[in-house]
């Protein structure tokens with residue numbers, strides 16, 4: 313009997329989109345029970361080098377000799393046009409047509425660039441996401457945002473395009489380096505902060521370093537449901553979906569700056585620091601209490617996430633933030649908290665407060 317159990321479904325009725333999300337342990341090999349691969353003219357499997365190293369053999373066993381395996385370098389800095397070009401070239405050289413399918417097996421980078429490449433190849437072919445990091449399972453693989461970094465800015469080129477299914481196998485998390493694993497907690501904490509006080513309280517009592525498989529799957533499932541609920545109501549990010557960008561205005565700026573240094577930050581690490589800055593801005597704007605702010609900073613510590621950045625970042629953060637695609641008419645539009653579990657969008661704030669919030673996160 314198949315161990316695949318649909319956990320959540322991302323449905324966007326107006327757009328006839330309905331994406332099943334499966335969560336479980338040791339389920340990835342069962343993908344063949346939900347998708348009839350014979351139906352597709354070509355099957356491509358996209359992985360990065362790390363995934364190929366840890367899971368390559370098992371993945372070959374599942375998809376067999378007929379599939380085309382495309383392996384790209386690991387690391388957010390490769391989420392760029394030239395890597396997408398390699399994926400597209402490989403599909404073209406292997407004779408992929410409109411009836412082909414791409415399976416993205418990897419973290420947020422692989423799901424983003426794989427989804428993007430599938431969405432533009434012959435104006436769009438089917439794809440499936442099999443996220444292998446906590447961060448991708450809780451956020452990047454769900455919600456239809458695909459893209460690449462471009463011109464020094466995050467996700468500047470991309471599309472809304474939905475996978476046929478998302479398979480979140482917690483077994484795949486077992487080979488993640490500790491740092492990478494912890495980075496994923498940032499997006500789970502974000503989901504709690506923007507819309508679910510109860511989840512925040514539960515996470516505050518969690519021992520992040522000693523989660524058993526069951527509590528991990530439960531936390532993941534809860535977090536996926538929050539994301540689906542938001543995306544269902546506003547798939548194209550005209551309003552509500554913007555709350556998912558909490559921590560990302562400062563966080564994306566820091567992430568991009570760090571990629572030019574020898575100590576590049578993982579996405580979740582940059583977002584953790586970004587959330588502290590944006591929570592500080594919420595405090596300075598009188599939207600949250602000092603007590604709430606302390607709880608927010610403490611939970612990042614507890615999850616083993618960074619909350620400070622080197623002073624040398626200061627001068628570049630503001631200019632990077634000005635290039636953020638969420639801005640309008642050169643004005644930074646903030647997502648701020650107005651309580652734990654509550655958020656507001658499209659907030660404009662004076663430079664004086666923004667500077668103070670940025671100063672707070674400088675080590």
Ligand code: GLY
Nearest residue numbers: 451455457553556
């Ligand atoms: N990661 C933010 C979003 O999907 O909207």
